[in-house]
Amino acid sequence: MTPLFLASTEVWLDQLVNGLTTGSIYALIALGYTMVYGVLQLINFAHGEVFMLGSFAGYGTLVALGGNDLSGGMVAVALILAFLAAGGASLGTAVAVERVAYRPLRNAPRLAPLISAIGVSVLLSHLVDDGFLNGGAKFYPQIFPDGDIELGPLQVTYLQLFLMGSSLAMMGVLYWIVQQTKTGRAIRAVAESRDNAALMGVNVNRTIVVTFALGAVLAGFAGVLYGLFFSSIRGSMGFLPGVKAFTAAVLGGIGSIPGAVVGGYFLGLTETVGRELLNEIPGVNLPNQWKDVIAFALLVLVLIFRPTGIFGQKESKRA
């Protein structure tokens, strides 16, 4: 019997797991883009750098606690502290950026905050790369327990399992906050109409800050996962995941929370499984870097054929 595909089952399953792993990171970052867009109709282009600074805070924490020498139960403690530090650093960055770069421009033409966002993004990434690292990189301590789970041809490392599982848990918590809490209701109300939310007694500025903060904590969390998984981190590390997460948010329908999650996984899978599919075409053999080409080709196609994305709503009616 001739096999249906050139690639083996193992390769396909590997790509599936890889896709879900990077997809988790895209989804976590994409949530920040989509939530801020939801309340402000602003693309927070500094969000990739919020992710980057979270990753560095996590790195600093792990190194300070012993780095590669960490073992046993201390690994778990160090990881928890790293996540807390990353969440805190990202939150602080995002809140400061909102206050300094966006709020003063709240009533300016829409292009103004976009340009100030790009300015903050470039400033932060270069500050880290040129100011502190002199063009070099840092490497996350390899502390996560090695090993994997095998289910027939399916092979998943503990790190990948942790990454996918903890991302899902974080997204679950976010979903609960947005859907079930008073703060979440305020966020959804502000997203529909700032004026009408204010008429309910909602403090709109505070709600906007909370929205930035929630997205930032998820990005900081993603920064640590990224460091654990890809190891090398640098000031410019936020750029590609940032733009891709933005792509994921647009894919899902910017402003939509489920859309950001679905878009994140969809993009992760398209990059990996999609590339493998193209490689099935006789004579085609795309190296790994083609995943970026595929991601952005997808963005362009979505923008042309379905600019509102998968879950996109039309601009809500405003009185």
Place this chain on the structure above:
Amino acid sequence: MALLSLRGLVAGYGGITAIKGIDIDVDEGEIVTLIGSNGAGKSTTLRAISGLVRPRSGTVAFDGAAIDRLPVHEIVKAGISQVPEGRGIFHRLTVYENLQLGAFQRSDAGVASDYERVFALFPRLRERARQTAGTLSGGEQQMLSMGRALMARPRLLLLDEPSMGLSPILVDAIFATIRQIREQGATILLVEQNALMALEVADRAYVIESGLITLKGAGAELAKDDSVRRAYLGEA
């Protein structure tokens, strides 16, 4: 002393001065109506009271304290709720969530019984509590907007054209509700283009034209005024 008093209130948008020095008083327990044609400055007056538009000059005093520099949510907290023109409901939230938002500033024990009070006033809202508000009909949305404002237990209720876009039967229902709310002791400032119904329900009335108050008096009196009848009650 009046519960609400506007003195020399001036407000507008960019180059437009929409209200040009307005004095209005609303006493505790009164229904006061502000009538005038489209573009006269009625909504701007309510928006200035709620803080959505900053007055350029003049004062808004509520219960004796100036509120014209407070942020919008603080004005709500002080006790003023508005049912805005076009209803301003949150389409993607459920009916119940809209009502919860109405009580956003409250944490007292009375909130639970106020849902019952609103559901008693508008039984349709109870039936549709779990539905997204965007699926409601226009009349139901108006009920939701009023019920939501009542959830704040406001000391002053601002209503901006609650009858707009509704069928005559629904308009009657809305005005019946306004009477009901006032019997429960509410103080209301009602903006209307439907002058006939507004004058009927109101204790006192003001007429606004091009951003200025041109007439004021008891509701029944203004309903008999010739110029009012010609301009707003469709008489020749």
